Amino acid sequence: MKKLIFSSLLAFILTSGFAQNFNSKRLDSLFQLLDKNNKYMGSIAVSENGKVIYSNAVGYDNISTSKKSDTNTKYRIGSISKMFTTALIFKAIEEKKLNLKQTIDKYFPTVKNANKITISNLLNHRSGIHNITNNEDYSSWETQFQSKEKMIERIATGKIEFEPDTKADYSNSNFILLTFILEDVYKKPYSEIITQKIIKPLQLKNTYYGGKINLDTKECNSYTFSGQWKKSTETDLSIPQGAGALVSNPTDLTIFIENLFAGKIISLENVNLMKTIKDKYGMGMFEYPYFERKSYGHSGGIDGFRSLLSYFEKEKLAVALTSNGLNYDLNNIILCALSSYFNKPFEMPNFEKVTLKPETLDQYLGTYASLEIPLKITITKKDASLMAQATGQSAFPLEASSATVFKFDQAGIVLEFKASEKQMTLKQGGKEFLFTKE
Incomplete structure (x- = not known):
């Protein structure tokens, strides 16, 4: 949900390769190195043609009780939730309950420019609505329950960043409003809609709309590192809604994105609309290119959690990475995974400390x-x-x-x-x- 310092686009080094030659020892070595040096806690899954070819997990669900993580640990996935919400919007469109060109004034008459902002504008961040998580007072209420009415009020009183469809700028507010639109058209809570239309059909056993972190159900706390791991605050998930409130694990995420790109959740025509990039944004999706290849997916960040989900259509390759403690560049872990698949060189990090005068x-x-x-x-x-x-x-x-x-x-x-x-x-x-x- 929050931007990282010097956040950079994902860079992928790609060439042809084969899963049967997947260099699992390389990834094992990196995970051991990161774990030993307090650089990363989390889990990864790499899947090809619907089959997981590598998975691993390091770190702790709960450091205070030394409860170790494993590949069944569930993480808050932050803005990867937006891909799920986008799929639900397109399902509503396919069921003739919504259309991309309709304006949102019917649902949010108090939101500025609501009579000019369309469903499409919300999906690809072209609405001009201020990003509510950038509010100066956000940290004073991010851990407290917020009603639907209060969230709409907060969004409606925010400034307009630009006129609708004149440019693009990332805003969690867009997907909070999309959540409420889904609840209005289906007359059900978002948690029920996503369970009925995505989670149950795909048999995602570790994915659901989150609540307060429950360590007894294999969820985990999140941490930041400053000399040692320190437990992060816990955002109340009434705030991010469909913009960032889902809980999942890497294996479930690969199943979701594989089925999405196979046209088993929404039509391939609508998947192509999700992939259509304008001013660096798709609809609930980003494009991550390198040379002639490209992948599609989304990253996520909420509290101390970080995540990434990406899919390469030609290879039918899905990579999902979740973290509840990060003191290292997430992109480098992805690069290691991809180099292990595509048989490219990867330089292991050196964490030896140097003391200078x-x-x-x-x-x-x-x-x-x-x-x-x-x-x-x-x-x-x-x-x-x-x-x-x-x-x-x-x-x-x-x-x-x-x-x-x-x-x-x-x-x-x-x-x-x-x-x-x-x-x-x-x-x-x-x-x-x-x-x-x-």
Whole structure:
């Protein structure tokens, strides 16, 4: 639900490969390494042609009781829920209960521009409705129950970011409203609709609309890392609704996306509408390209949970990753899985810590600017470590991997300094940007 610092698009390295040659030992090694170094807690499933060819889990459902996770552990999946909600909207369209071009004023007369905003605009984030989870006071009520009426009121009183269909910008509010539309047309709670139309037909045994985390039913707490794992707050799921309230596990997620792309949930014609990208957004779906190949899916984040679901149509390959504790770049885990499938090289991370003298760190302090991107990064020192802070964002710690190279594994950021030239290179997501000290 919330954006990560320096969030980057998924980058996939792909070439032809075969499941029978899947390099499971490589993924095993990565998971052991991440587990040993407190970099990741979570689970993965890789499926081809409807058959799981790899699954694994590391970490804990509950650290305080040392309850270990396994492949049956269930996670909050955040915004991957939007793919399910989109499928439900298209089912309603196929049942002649809705259409993409109808405006939403019938359902939400108090929402600004409701007479111009369509169902389609909500699905592909072209409504202009303010993202409610970006509200300045959001953290003061995110753990408290919110009624449907209160959520509509909060959305209706928010500002309009742009005129409908003039641009696209991610907004959870869109899918909260879509949830309420589904409940109106079916005269049932969202939890019943999704159970009846998706969960039961696909026999998804570990997927449902969530509530308060229940460790006795193989759900798990989520955590953030700051020297040690710390339990995260727990969002009340009355807030995200169909934008981010589902609970699932990787195996169930692969079943869902395989059936979606097989036309077994909605028609293939409507799946193609979901895949149609405009201004980087599809309908409840993103495109993740690399060279001539592309995959489709969605990522998710709520509290300390992070997740990703992606599907490659040609190979009928589904990859699902869930996490309840992340101190490493999620994309790198996906890249390891894909390199294991497509038989491509993958460099294992090195988590050996390097301790540097204060005078070495001092030469890097200052504010850096780039001609390539409109962003300044200020480097400061806290105790015996460097901190970095980008314009308008929170500061984050840097870990030295050498005397000149520092990293922030959680976002896949690497900073390489050349003190003599007063330069710093930012590396992330396969891209490099040169910065100069002011």
